[in-house]
Amino acid sequence: MVGMRWGVLWFELLLAILPMGATRASAAADLLTACSAPPAALGKYQPAKPGSLLPAVPFVDADGTDRPLDGLRGEPLLVNVWATWCAPCVEEMPALDRLAAQTKQTGIRVVALSADREGAAVVRRFYEVNGVRNLPVAVDKTARVARATGIGGLPTTLLYAADGTEVGRVTGVAKWDAPEVVTFLSTCLAGRS
Helix, strand or coil, X not given: CHHHHHHHHHHHHHHHHHHHHHHHHHHHHHHHHHCCCCCHHHCEEEECCCCCECCCCEEXXXXXXXXXXXXXXXXXXXXEEECCCCHHHHHHXXXXXXXXXXXXXXXXEEEEEEXXXXXXXXXXXXXXXXXXXXXXXXXXXXXXXHHHHCCCCCCEEEEECCCCEEEEEEECCCCCCCHHHHHHHHHHHCCCX
């Protein structure tokens, strides 16, 4: 009798948990669907490989402090890996800066992660000369993030949902501040239309 009672309790617990798992799976499927039809202005967009997560490798912030990239989990995230010596990167930087200003209201964080080996000083100078005001200084000077995420060229931009799941990436230049791109990112990353 006691064994049967425990069996019934386990069965009821399982029935209570299954809908939560189904809801999470449904939310993940909805996210992938929302991210599957990017606008042409986004350029060379590729959906993420299943299981791609925000890596725990560090980058260096403006103060020279190592910060784990996965420490940014908790909000939708766009990570652009670029360099001051990369002409296509320099071309898209003003649009990324404008995107960062626009997405503050939607909760999407934009991080431009420089591959410059000279560190934060060269990025700071670049920002000053080019009027970049909305992006934090962040550096991946030893390419730890680039290696962990499988980046093969610059610029590459990684799109992450708030739970740290990569939803897609863009290789090359994109028109980040185009209205259709902002709408796509809001729907895809923040779940807003």
